[in-house]
Amino acid sequence: MTEPTTQAGTPAPRRKDERPDRGNVTRLGDRKKARLEELAQASAGKGGVSLLRDALRRLRRNPAAIVGATIIALFVLVAIFAPLIAPHDPVQRFDELTSRLSADTIPGPSDGFPLGSDELGRDLLSRLIYGSRQTLFVGVFATLIGLAIGVLLGAIAGAFGGWVDNILMRVTDVMLALPALLLAITLVALASRSSQWTVILAVAIVNVPVFARLLRGSMLAQRESDHVLAARALGVKKRSIVLRHMLPNAMTAVIVQATLTLSVAIIEAASLSFLGLGDPDRDRAEWGAMLGDAGVRYFEVRPELAYYPALAIIVVALGFTLLGEAMREALDPKNRR
Amino acid sequence: MSLLDVRDLSVVFQRRGERPFTAVDKVSFTVEPGQTVGLVGESGCGKSVTSLAIMGLLPKRGNKVTGEVLFEGTDLLKLRPDDMRDRRGRDIGMIFQDPLSSLNPVIPIGVQVAEVLERHQGRERKQALREARELLDAVGIPDPDRRLKEYPHQISGGMRQRALIAIALACKPRLLIADEPTTALDVTIQAQILTLLKQLVDDTGTALIMITHDLGVVAGLCDTVNVLYGGKVVERARRHELFGQPRHPYTHGLLNSVPRLDSIRGERLHAIRGSVADNIPWTEGCAFAPRCDNVVDACLEGPPPLEPTATGGDLRCNNPVSEEVAVP
Amino acid sequence: MLRVIVRRLLQLVVTLIALSALIFIWLRNLPGGPVDALLGERATPETRALLTKALGYDQPIYVQYGKFMQRILTGDFGNSIRTGDPVIEVIGRAFPATFELALAAMIIAVGLGIPLGYLAARWRGRALDHLTVVGTLLGISIPIFFLGYLLKDVFTQNIHWFPPSGRVGIGLDNTNVTGFFVLDGLLTREFDAAADALWHLILPALTLATIPLAVIVRMTRASVLDVLNEDYVRTAEAKGLRHRTIRGRHILRNALLPVVTTIGLQTGALLSGAVLTEKVYNWGGLGTLITDSITGSRDYPVLQALILLAALVFVVVNLLVDLSYAFIDPRVRVR
DSSP states (O other), X not given: OOOSOOOTTOOOSSGGGOOOOHHHHHHHHHHHHHHHHHHHHHHGGGSHHHHHHHHHHHHHHOHHHHHHHHHHXXXXXXXXXXXXXXXXXXXXXXHHHHTTOBTTBOOOOBTTBTTOBOTTSOBHHHHHHHHHHHHHHHHHHHHHHHHHHHHHXXXXXXXXXXXXXXXXXXXXXXXXXXXXXXXXXXXXXXSSSOOHHHHHHHHHHHHHHHHHHHHXXXXXXXXXXXXXXXXXXXXXXXXXXXXXXXXXXXXXXXXHHHHHHHHHHHHHHHHHHHTTOSOOOSSSOOHHHIIIIIIHHTTTTOTHHHHHHHHHHHHHHHHHHHHHHHHHHHHOGGGOO | OOSEXXXXXXXXXXXXXXXXXXXXXXXXXXXXXXXXXXXXXOTTSSHHHHXXXXXXXXXXXXXXXXXXXXXXXXXXXXXXXXXXXXXXXXXXXXXXXXXXXXXXXXXXXXXXXXXHHHHHHOOOHHHHHHHHHHHHHHTTOSSHHHHXXXXXXXXXXXXXXXXXXXXHHTTOOSEEEEESTTTTSOHHHHHHHHHHHHHHHHHHOOEEEEEESOHHHHHHHOSEEEEEETTEEEEEEEHHHHHHOOOSHHHHHHHHTSOOTTSOTTOOOOOOOSOGGGOXXXXXXXXXXXXXXXXXXGGGTSOOOOEEOXXXXXXXXXXOOOHHHHOO | OHHHHHHHHHHHHHHHHHHHHHHHHHHHHSSSOHHHHHHOTTOOHHHHHHHHXXXXXXXXXXXXXXXXXXXXXXXXXXXXXXXXXXXXXXXHHHHHHHHHHHHHHHHHHHHHHHHHHHHHHHTXXXXXXXXXXXXXXXXXXXXXXXXXXHHHIIIIIIXXXXXXXXXXXXXXXXXXXXXXXXXXXXXXXXXXXXHHXXXXXXXXXXXXXXXXXXXXXXXXXXXXXXXHTSHHHHHHHHTTOOHHHIIIIIIIXXXXXXHHHHHHHHHHHHHHHHHHHHHHHTOOSHHHHHXXXXXXXXXXXHHHHXXXXXXXXXXXXHHHHHHHHHHHOHHHHHO
């Protein structure tokens, strides 16, 4: 079948001799090789690292992810550089503002105060800018604490299974049975005095069962998966299977959930303020407290006190939700192409 | 007049932001009443898309269908959607590949058969269920009274495919399209389903388009075979000619890659090298050229035409397999 | 089937007992407990000791819990610290208001959410779909108490379409039969009262429906999109069935399975949301009761009963959802 070279003019025993010249063969050969390389790259996407890289590539192509990430980046930048951006000290009461405060007036924009005054004669714009810091702080810590406890419980339940799993899951059942805000209200109420940390802890604890369930579910699914079975068959130690194989894979789902939780945490903190269970420190500027407390209290007098922090909360919550959803979509194997 | 006359059928998929992809490229073939016609090729050759285009089941957006699909003289592609809806299930029935996912999991088998009769023959539910029972019986489902009330997950894979056949044949359509009806089944069940199909086709006089990658299925069933490659018909022949004298190198390769019981021991099975992924676009030459043992210069200069052969078939090849090498 | 119900009921009982124990221990052991609440912080140690003994708080915790459970099972949740009325009565008075509100919100959320989600999926990538996706994203990103104030401002201050707050207009003489004001109006044939109550209900119900609505729309949309890709929908099309049949019997019937579960889980969100909504609209229901029993003096007996009630409602609703699931999906039935 294979005749390496054909001399021109050699009598043709078969029509096979009318093969294309070398040039054409190599051209086709090259094309095939390039194609194979492409295929190899595609099938190499089975390892953990390239799987993530793959997800990142899909993320970059998703406009929702870009919008979300941009919002979050701006939010974090404002929080970091708040002292440089803000025109005034957020806690200073300005005489030219306080003098114009009365029961039914809160001064609006004026020279040097682009958004006007808050209910105590402070610069609203500066408080909004500094508010990003506290809001980020509350959101991140509430999420991280909830995540840490939840992941620990979930990992224990998922790794051990059996009665440990059973007990831990009944505990999360109980926590899930309580409406989130009601649980947070109770927790704040039970502390003798509310403070910024009671708010953070309450919101964090509400999220514990969510993370615990998520991690456990993901780990249980992996216990049966081929790569864990293979590791077990190879005699890899149980601890290292859990730490090296199961946890890292489960964490992607947890990170996605954490991103989504951040927006919920910020909104929940605002709700607690609205119910009078928020951070009692009037000096500290935090969007949730600004909206939930003075914002609604003076809604009839000057609704802008509510509008601005509300807008800030909505935009940031939207940013985290967009990014989180896009991440979930990118990591979903169903969408892999 | 042919029962079905497909002329220059093309399907181009065009998603936003992506290059258009021609899945079916000017495919023409005919089906005579009562005839069984095979559409054969590897996955991705356009055979399933062809069948969906005939049925009008391609997604509404993201594709462009051109050409003509004449069913008893009426161009199905020009019908209003509601008129096409009236014909589907009544004039043309279809069987799909995966019987489990093709049946609705939350509805009893009986209702899934009966609803076609209610829709096209105006039967009341009770009467339709009685007829459904007969149909299940006719396709060889044991204890049909019980099966009527059961759900897809409660019956075996073979029975599910039988139920789907009952659905497709409920209104005695003149044309049945079977898209890889045995691929998802166990080998022993495959033979039973094929036998059943053959028997039903013979009994009812329904024409059948058999879509498959499995030449074994074609060998037992089809009168005429269309071999598709890269969205084009590359060879068309009557069954005996195709198996006796495959002319296209691709058909030849397909036949040689089928293991045979009567082959000489120690003889190697010939696989076609490469995969569909190696195709070059038809506009540049013959799509099969990169994988072809018979490739000649002309193959890379432009698409070879589909030309009639001496035995009454058609062939699209510059350098067909000669007769003496065909059968080893 | 029966075994599933029994097992789920047992699980429910275990959950509730664990919950009651947890709440009991919390409320007894955290600072600012009931004795402080009753006497204030300046009471003398003697009166404190006396009251502690009188309330039985000097006994071992498990004995206290035993007695507590005994009383609970006979419907005795003690008396409200604020008003002195039996807790069960206090809650009974507030319950219809919240139930009416939550039910209206759920009707809005389900009645609007499922069609919207379905249409968005069917018209994927078109204007309606984009609008729906953006709308639901906003819905879950907006603090609902702020939305409540916004709606109130627009519809009661700027254009006077709806009353600003409360459950009935002042000066309207309505007869109280069940405590569900819309129902009461209809029962007593005081149709003006029913209409007025309904009028008061709309804005709060819309506010409370925001989050469940957004969640249901998203869930329905995602679920319908999944089902549209299923082979059995293609089979249904190949049968030439009418649109109506395909939509109802083949698409929605399957797509709504996960939505049903979501609806059950939203009861929790409704109870949380009720606390906020009721405060915005001055709606005297359980939410207001919760806020009142925490701020100011801490009304522990009421709070305790409310938490148990909320958990009971949530668990029972989800049990019902799971059971109904088994009826809709034959695949679950066999297990």
